[in-house]
Amino acid sequence: MSGYFDHIDPIKFEGPDSTTDLAFKYYDPKKIIMGKTMEEHLRVAVCYWHNFCWDGADVFGGPTFNRPWLAGTNDQAAADAKLDAAFSFFEKLGNPFFCFHDTDVMAAAETPQEHIENFAVIVDKIEAKMAQTKTKLLWGTANMFSHPRYMSGASTNPNPDVVAFGALQVKHCLEATHRLGGAGYVMWGGREGYETILNTDVGREMDQLGRFVNMVVEHKHKIGFKGDIWIEPKPHEPTKHQYDRDVATVYGFLKTYGLENEVGVNIEPNHATLAGHNFEHEVEMANAFGIFGSIDFNRGDPQNGWDTDQFPYDLRENTMALYYILRGGGFKNGGANFDAKVRRQSNDPEDLFYAHIGGMDLLARALENAADLIKSEKLSGFVDNRYKGWDSGMGKKMLNGKADLDDMAAYALKTNISPAPISGRQEYLENIVTYHTK
Ligand code: XLS
Ligand code: NI
Ligand code: NI
Numbered sequence: 001m002s003g004y005f006d007h008i009d010p011i012k013f014e015g016p017d018s019t020t021d022l023a024f025k026y027y028d029p030k031k032i033i034m035g036k037t038m039e040e041h042l043r044v045a046v047c048y049w050h051n052f053c054w055d056g057a058d059v060f061g062g063p064t065f066n067r068p069w070l071a072g073t074n075d076q077a078a079a080d081a082k083l084d085a086a087f088s089f090f091e092k093l094g095n096p097f098f099c100f101h102d103t104d105v106m107a108a109a110e111t112p113q114e115h116i117e118n119f120a121v122i123v124d125k126i127e128a129k130m131a132q133t134k135t136k137l138l139w140g141t142a143n144m145f146s147h148p149r150y151m152s153g154a155s156t157n158p159n160p161d162v163v164a165f166g167a168l169q170v171k172h173c174l175e176a177t178h179r180l181g182g183a184g185y186v187m188w189g190g191r192e193g194y195e196t197i198l199n200t201d202v203g204r205e206m207d208q209l210g211r212f213v214n215m216v217v218e219h220k221h222k223i224g225f226k227g228d229i230w231i232e233p234k235p236h237e238p239t240k241h242q243y244d245r246d247v248a249t250v251y252g253f254l255k256t257y258g259l260e261n262e263v264g265v266n267i268e269p270n271h272a273t274l275a276g277h278n279f280e281h282e283v284e285m286a287n288a289f290g291i292f293g294s295i296d297f298n299r300g301d302p303q304n305g306w307d308t309d310q311f312p313y314d315l316r317e318n319t320m321a322l323y324y325i326l327r328g329g330g331f332k333n334g335g336a337n338f339d340a341k342v343r344r345q346s347n348d349p350e351d352l353f354y355a356h357i358g359g360m361d362l363l364a365r366a367l368e369n370a371a372d373l374i375k376s377e378k379l380s381g382f383v384d385n386r387y388k389g390w391d392s393g394m395g396k397k398m399l400n401g402k403a404d405l406d407d408m409a410a411y412a413l414k415t416n417i418s419p420a421p422i423s424g425r426q427e428y429l430e431n432i433v434t435y436h437t438k
Helices: 038-042 049-053 076-093 112-132 160-179 202-223 247-256 269-274 279-289 315-327 349-376 378-386 393-399 405-415 426-436
Strands: 044-047 097-101 136-141 184-187 228-231 263-267 292-296 336-338
Touching (some): 044 049, 044 349, 076 349, 112 160, 136 160, 160 184, 184 202, 202 228, 202 247, 228 247, 247 263, 247 279, 263 269, 263 279, 269 279, 269 292, 279 292, 279 315, 292 315, 315 349, 315 426, 336 349, 349 378, 393 405
Parallel strands (some): 044 097, 097 136, 136 184, 228 263, 263 292
């Protein structure tokens, strides 16, 4: 045991009046909301990468965090110490799930054989840890963006040998995710995009990506993995143009390559913002296409244009998102992870707890607000009423394919229609959200 978190007691729910800093004020795992416990609704996962793999270094300066397992080379002893620290954190926080990239958990590897061996060693140890604790796996993913071999892309690399290395990583990571009982498998295409069109064959790269994701789906069925596969949209960073820029683009990609019934999305609010959308837009687009999967609830910073991956703290934004998540039926295999990337100056073990407690308390409040909004039926009643013309008459006929352009035109002429503009009541509806954000 690393002992890194030994001085911190398990985090308890103490209620809104609690004066304990390291306690939940709103996240009450057993509280029932709309027939399910808060824990079952939110399915909170702690991620490995920013919490246990990042040392605080940025482009201008070195490590600030003093995580002992990151001090030397990333050998097996370091991976073991990291595993101990991570699982002691999960146990103290008491959240149900975790998620990881293959390279987060394993000792560093260079060759394909080393990759397979080092990953296998740690997967055995993760399995043993999971058996000793209550922590389950929400999702696994292969890191195909950090190693220099992926500089020009993973599955979209001009060199098929690089794609083969990626295939090896994904095969082993998907199999490990299956073996560890993961609910899903994520593909974030960090370098599946390009910097300049001058050196890039875009059509070919998208065909490579399409075939690659199909191979992942085929393998999922081959090994009997029953979890979901999710693509995580992001418009840019690290590459300038990413092929999976937002939910609608991902859906177009899935349709093009025959994957729309096999693959869903893992939405991240700050990736939405970077794509020029708001969070709830991405959730509702995924609901509309039937591809909603999971959420990385990370916030960005409105004053800068990159991905800061901070824990969520905007109550209104998350109330809106949870409203549309619940309206869509809530999480099934998916859940809520937030990368909770603490700031570089937040260099104490406690800071990791503050970030997660804050994120979980915020989501708990947003969940209650969203449930209240649903119960009030004020928004849904307004929307249902706004579209009620489509339930009968020519609207219904048109949607059912029983009226064509001639029929609609003839109807307009015959009835001499003169529809009066009807208020969209945006301010009234925004006020309803304000009154429910508490
Ligand atoms: C980066 C992504 C990444 C994925 C997992 O922007 O959010 O952390 O969630 O590869
Ligand atoms: Ni993410
Ligand atoms: Ni991100």
